[in-house]
Amino acid sequence: MVRWILAAVALSCSSRCPSAAGAGHPALRRLPTARLQPTGALAPGDTPAGAPPHGARLAPRAARAVPLLVDLPARGAVSGDSTTRVSLPRAPTPRTSPPPPPRASRSGLLRDEDTAFPVHARYTTSSLWLHSMRTLPASSVLRGVRAPVLASVVWSALLAALHAVTHFHVPCSRPHTLLSWALALLLVFRTNSSYNRFWEGRKIWEKLLNRCRDLVRTCTVYRDAISLRRLRRIACLITILPRVLRSHVQVRPFADEQSLSTRDISACLLPYDKMVLARVRNKPLFIANTLAREIRAIPTSDALDFSSRERLFLLAMVNDLSACIGACERIVQTPVPTQYARHTSRFLCLWIFTLPLLLLPEMGFWVVPAIACISWVLFGIQELGLQIENPFESILKLDILEGMNQQSVDETLSLAGDYAEIALREDGELAPRP
Structure with a gap:
């Protein structure tokens, strides 16, 4: 449509200025020549040039015409020195919808076509809790603590049955309470030292x-x-x-x-x-x-x-x-010193296996599911520290880092070859490409 309007203005100016049109004015040469057609001459389904495609959304301010300045000869001008500025409306600029955000694959990595390099997907609480509960049976931490958790559950069930029959005397719970802070300190230090090793391994591979x-x-x-x-x-x-x-x-x-x-x-x-x-x-x-x-x-x-x-x-x-x-x-x-790992494991086992004695008078047989949850949490913290102690086994995605290194080397060599070829062609040592 813009080309048709420009052609119409050019024809109108040439009819008013025959001398300029006959002289072949430079401004007229720059204008596109097109055969005028009525609006109804378009075939069904055709879209005029410059019009937005069907279904495209327009910007809020795109309804107003944008001025397009074109140099045209002034009235009565013979030479190309005198020109006037004509403002023509431009078709509204279509605005497409923004691309959808990249999705994470099952491995927790974004697809290569969405990012410049493989990155881990970031989770939120609303999306993480359901995924975590759904994948709980396949958890590696649960598989690692399955044996001690089952042992503590069986032990608490036996104590609950024995207490229901004999009503034996339950010892004082104050020593158990005083030792809780020591157990928490050992577990926190264990996981913190393991995470430091994991982060150090990642920095080594970065270097x-x-x-x-x-x-x-x-x-x-x-x-x-x-x-x-x-x-x-x-x-x-x-x-x-x-x-x-x-x-x-x-x-x-x-x-x-x-x-x-x-x-x-x-x-x-x-x-x-x-x-x-x-x-x-x-x-x-x-x-x-x-x-x-x-x-x-x-x-x-x-x-x-x-x-x-x-x-x-x-x-x-x-x-x-x-x-x-x-x-x-x-x-x-x-690795982490064996003495520290063994002492933490022994202390945790004694604390877990004596905990049902303190909960039996108040909970009865409900002590069995309570001990199952408590032992799963505490033994899971210990197992988590054991798994991330060696980050090169399964925590760090070393195969992805290998692929990044190979991609970087290939791209560097390819770009170096392209730049060398461009330099040779500019110097005239190679023939230009057809």
Whole structure:
């Protein structure tokens, strides 16, 4: 519709100014030419140009016309120096509805097409409580405390039946009450120390991923001095390092022939290196050492601005990777002291198994469900601390972190290749693309 209005104004001005129209005014050349049609000449279902699509919602202020300034020749003007400004109405701008918020999958992760990288979904109390109660039978904490909870329930049922028959004397509850604060202190310290280990493990892997990104980015900057073949080898070593480290800290076999014959490892390891990798115990450290040897073999080139300073800078990043490997091994090899864990478990068992004696006079057989709930809560706190003590087993999603590292390496290499091609085409060394 805008094009038709512009064409109509142009024809009107040309009829009033024949000299300007015959001279071919520049302003007229910029206007689109179109054959005028009546409004009813549109076919059914056609939409005029500039009109919003059917079903689109308009903004609240879009009903008013927006001025569109166009240069047109003034009346009687022959040259292109005298122009006038004509305000034409513009069609309202359609506004589409906002996209729906991303949904979380069953694993608690948002889909990759909704976010730039995998992130955990955030829950609210209104959505979390129903999901938590629905998945209670499949809880790993409940499976871990099933045996002591059943034992405490059976013990409380026997005491309730014995008390109903014999009415034995119940001891004083004051010592039990005085020891409650000590039990709470032990459980809180246990869970707090385990959470600190979990958070430290996440920070170690964050440092590992950052150093991998820094290393591959710096290598792409000096790709002319490193050579393309060595750059691909270094990038492949950086890609498989988190994968080998995950198998190392999870104490899973990785040295079988099927694992060593994968495409990723075969592409960056020589046959001799693959045989050594199958024999060594510390496989991620071997990958870091191989990476250091590759960097050491880069020749010094003053023309390409690669000297010993850049080589030492790259080797310092490899040293940081080795430090991350040692930090992960420290968490795995240094659990919470056994004496502390055993004392907490013994104290908790004695406290739970003597609690029914204090509740029997007031609750009777109702002590059985009460002890079941209390033992599930307290033993569950202890089990929670035991599970998050080693964050590399199942708490941290290390496979997702591996995928992020591989994606970062691939994108860095791809962008470096694109920029290099653009630079060569600008310099004229490559022919432009058709």
